Amino acid sequence: MPKKTVAEIALDNPASVRVFEELGIDYCCGGNVSLEQACAHAGVSFSDAHRKLVSLDAPAGDDRDWSRVGLNELTTHIVERHHAFVRREAPHIELLLAKVVARHGSGNPEYATIEETFRAVSSELMAHMLKEEKVLFPLIASLEAGAAGSVQAPIARMMAEHDDAATLLRQIRSLSHNFVPPDGACPTLRATLASLDGFERDLHLHVHLENNLLFPRALALTEGLRRAS
Template identity: 35%
Template structure:
């Protein structure tokens, strides 16, 4: 895998997810803003390009033999994987985390007023993400499955109620950007999920759950923005109406 200063961040992570840890270390957004080059990201974060490339190549060299290459997945299988793995995770974790966030905001909000903002942001995210997942599951993912069937059978492009597929995907990517910004703010408010000295066990558990949720969201958005969506657009354009 060749990496240079003109390599696209999203493509690098799509090729090898182990590079994501390097981008996270340097606070480079690879999921919602993965269309930038190494040069662009290095300039914005004031990083040395050569050192960043060396770190990325080191991560690639450590790649385990058993890692999953999602780029090789058929589109319908990838959509199924995302729905069954990441969508169900979001649904279950929202239900689990919500009472924790409410609890620490109520108990510790006087001494840590930032927790009130964390609670508000998470509640907004919970509502918006739930609606977003249903849009994908009821509109976009069924369309992708129909696309694959049309490709295999030599049929025409499927008709869909969501309008232009490229425009609809752009709306999904906009939703992803909103969530990326929200959780970046939550991370900043909580000092990157580091509990203060007076934090009780519930406080600490809540921050761990929020951090885990954000990390899964990054993987989730990466799979859609950098692999599923571009391939769905490419397949759409290759099938006649």
């Protein structure tokens, strides 16, 4: 890694721009220098930057069979992994999109539409996750603990909101030509498209765990309680 320029690192691994932004390292216009030089210029420790960049390569590893854990453990996993991801990633993508629109928006009006659509999906998801965390997930926990109650209405609402978010992200994917960067795209645009791609991928997994695993099991729990009473 020390032999590569900062711009090359950003192109090879778009996630690295988060580290560069955090450390104030210029990876775009002034990126044609080694990481060591860039760190010296930004006044940050090379070993610190190197460690952060290497840790990005750690595999995500989500091979656990979530159908075999309790619902409380599953909702904890969803909140800690996927809700935290959305809260961390959405502001980062909004920042990148603002840069893309400022630099390339005049010749590419679709970038402003992507920015506007992403802001809409981001704010919808923030409200959606709060409803899950404050209302639905505690309700599911109480059902699992044996309390009576119904989750049908909130689940139907959450599923409709999942559809809305997926539709907006599909629009972004189509406006972005499947997140494939155009020839000669700058590192910021490449990082933005890769981050949008990653955001959509994570949402797919997130919604899969809720729609296909958590919600049916929570509904079955209500059904079981009704039959037992």
